[in-house]
Amino acid sequence: MSITLISPLSVGFSSSAGQERKPKFANPSAKPRRLFSSKPFSSLIRASTESSASLDAGLTTELDAVACYSEIVPDTVVFDDFEKFPPTAATVSSSLLLGICSLPDTKFKSAVDTALADPECYGLEDKDAQMSCFFNKALVNVGADLAHFVPGRVSTEVDARLAYDTRGIVRKVHNLLNLYNRIEIPLERLLFKIPATWQGIEASKFLEAEGIQTHLTFVYSFCQAAAAAQAGASVIQIFVGRLRDWARNHSGDSEIEAALRRAEDPGTALVTKAYNYIHKYGHKSKLMAAAIRNKQDVYSILGVDYIVTPLKILQSLKESVTPPDEKYSFIRRLSPQSAAAYNFTKEEVVTWDQYSLASAMGPAAVELLTAGMEGYIDQTKRVEELFSKIWPPPNV
Numbered sequence: 001m002s003i004t005l006i007s008p009l010s011v012g013f014s015s016s017a018g019q020e021r022k023p024k025f026a027n028p029s030a031k032p033r034r035l036f037s038s039k040p041f042s043s044l045i046r047a048s049t050e051s052s053a054s055l056d057a058g059l060t061t062e063l064d065a066v067a068c069y070s071e072i073v074p075d076t077v078v079f080d081d082f083e084k085f086p087p088t089a090a091t092v093s094s095s096l097l098l099g100i101c102s103l104p105d106t107k108f109k110s111a112v113d114t115a116l117a118d119p120e121c122y123g124l125e126d127k128d129a130q131m132s133c134f135f136n137k138a139l140v141n142v143g144a145d146l147a148h149f150v151p152g153r154v155s156t157e158v159d160a161r162l163a164y165d166t167r168g169i170v171r172k173v174h175n176l177l178n179l180y181n182r183i184e185i186p187l188e189r190l191l192f193k194i195p196a197t198w199q200g201i202e203a204s205k206f207l208e209a210e211g212i213q214t215h216l217t218f219v220y221s222f223c224q225a226a227a228a229a230q231a232g233a234s235v236i237q238i239f240v241g242r243l244r245d246w247a248r249n250h251s252g253d254s255e256i257e258a259a260l261r262r263a264e265d266p267g268t269a270l271v272t273k274a275y276n277y278i279h280k281y282g283h284k285s286k287l288m289a290a291a292i293r294n295k296q297d298v299y300s301i302l303g304v305d306y307i308v309t310p311l312k313i314l315q316s317l318k319e320s321v322t323p324p325d326e327k328y329s330f331i332r333r334l335s336p337q338s339a340a341a342y343n344f345t346k347e348e349v350v351t352w353d354q355y356s357l358a359s360a361m362g363p364a365a366v367e368l369l370t371a372g373m374e375g376y377i378d379q380t381k382r383v384e385e386l387f388s389k390i391w392p393p394p395n396v
Helices: 062-066 094-102 109-116 127-149 166-182 198-209 222-231 240-249 254-261 266-280 295-300 311-319 324-329 336-341 354-360 363-390
Strands: 071-075 089-092 154-157 190-195 214-219 235-239 286-290 306-310
Touching: 062 295, 062 311, 071 311, 089 094, 089 127, 094 109, 094 127, 094 363, 109 127, 127 154, 127 166, 127 363, 166 190, 166 198, 190 198, 190 363, 198 214, 198 222, 198 354, 214 222, 214 363, 222 235, 222 266, 222 354, 222 363, 235 240, 235 266, 240 254, 240 266, 240 363, 254 266, 254 363, 266 286, 266 295, 266 336, 295 311, 306 311
Parallel strands: 071 306, 089 154, 154 190, 190 214, 214 235, 235 286, 286 306
Antiparallel strands: none
């Protein structure tokens, strides 16, 4: 998987609007763990992000060195070997459900079977409502199993077909949270992954105000990152390599071309700018860099909160010994101090709204956001098609 712009929340939507009621959850003000994963089943390596961090004589690998400045998130899936990097956080998604259904012997298969046999869903006459019920139950059942298996947070993918429907996103998250609440998964253990459309950003703002943690994904432009930070999103995810890939084959995006004129990689440049914005203006959001293509990508953004690192690169970092005379060659590129010195234009520090966001998003962000959501939607439809073929499941 990826680990996929017009209806503001101000049109009277609230917990009392229509038939929606705000669900009750335990400890809504609890401080969340920092553990996070952007993949179906990822582990985290704890690391200090203090600017004064120094390497001691015991550090012998490049992995040790980079982990002093950012939390490294191994880019893996639930079926991989975790002996070297034990999982501590997880994401449940449509692609994970597809993987579980393709491997009947996995320990998570019973969670899907139980969802497909749920009497509440079985009793619904409308087929679309029934399939949505099955899908939600499967996500939550698997998410609950993962929550008992890992110590960190479990992120749940929100249906990308709702990406342009603020109310629909909030209703979906409330529904999923109600299901999690029934099986006593604490609110502080949960995070919800939402595409960074304007409507998704507005939904994030509403949910975060309720104490519900959100993760905005498919961020490919500064305006998206800034708007997400203003909304208070818990995690903002930027895909470094995908922006580079787009730049190699396209032109006409002013934000990317400005980075190239400065001889900067467009992906790492966006991570740098977003990080500096978040820290300079005191936003609570954590920044995650994904789609890492090589070790240089890791070195270029050291100091960012999370770096999703493919296992091949992670293994190379682990196997590369850092001689004592080179141990200080790993420099923290991003820090609150460097953010304070960064200069933004007046146009960049506005309060972003739907119109300004749509005007500022260049072709790269529009195309990549759309492609990401289409991928999520395709996976969701494949799960629904599969469920329709195997329902009711055998031996349940």
